[in-house]
Amino acid sequence: MFKEINGLPGHILVIHAAVVFVPLLALLASAYGLVPRWRPRLGWAVAILAVVTPVITWVATESGEAFEEFLKGKGYPPELLAKIEEHSGYGDRTLWVTLGLAVAALLLLALTSGRVRAPRLPSWVTWLLTGVIVVLSGFALVYVYLTGDTGAASVWGNTL
Template identity: 90%
Template sequence: MFKEINGLPGHILVIHAAVVFVPLLALLASAYGLVPRWRPRLAWAVAILSVVTPVITWVATESGEAFEEFLKGKNYPPQLLAKIEEHSEYGDTTLWLTVGLAVAALVLLALTSDRVRTPRLPSWVSWLLTGVIVVLGVFALIYVVLTGDTGAQSVWGNTL
């Protein structure tokens, strides 16, 4: 299912969406928490990104696993396969950080939205949750870069 899209490796096509959506989620969810007056304008985007981004990241991870299995069937050097394995591990970490970020953003949305009836919580709860979002966002950004860099190095490492 994730191996090819229209004859091309699916992973190569899907990763670009993850590279865009993960930083967008990190940035907008952080802004939503840090600048309360922007919340009405950002709520819809944060909600959509919190649902879509983990799905895209999961598809990127699954398509990467399928591509890795395909490459293991070929006769590639062990050092290249080791780089691909490192890339895969970074991708898995990126997925879990993205899921955590999305869940935290959805919880913050629920706690601060006028549309959802929640018990009145102390203001420090939303600030604590915002801190969690910022930290997860920073780590998600770092791991997107590490994942992309190791993937690019395994493809383009000695050719440029």
């Protein structure tokens, strides 16, 4: 299912969406929590990104797994396959951190938007959740970078 899109490796096409959407979610969710006056303007974007980004990241990891299996079947050298395995590990971590970030962002939206009936919570809960979002955002940015860097290194090596 994730191996090819119109004859091209699906992973190569999908990863670009993840490289854009993960940082967008990280930055907008952090801004939503840190700057309360921006919440009315950012809420809809954070909600959409919190739903779409984990799906895109999951598709990127699944297409990567399919691509990795394809390469293993072609007899690529073990050192290249080791680089791809490292890249795959970073991709898996990116998926889990992105999923946690999305859940935290949706929870913050639910608590602050006024659209969900929730008991009145102390303000420190909102700030604690914002802190969690900022930390997860930092991890998401680091892991999306490491994933992309190891992926590029496995393809291009030191030729750049």
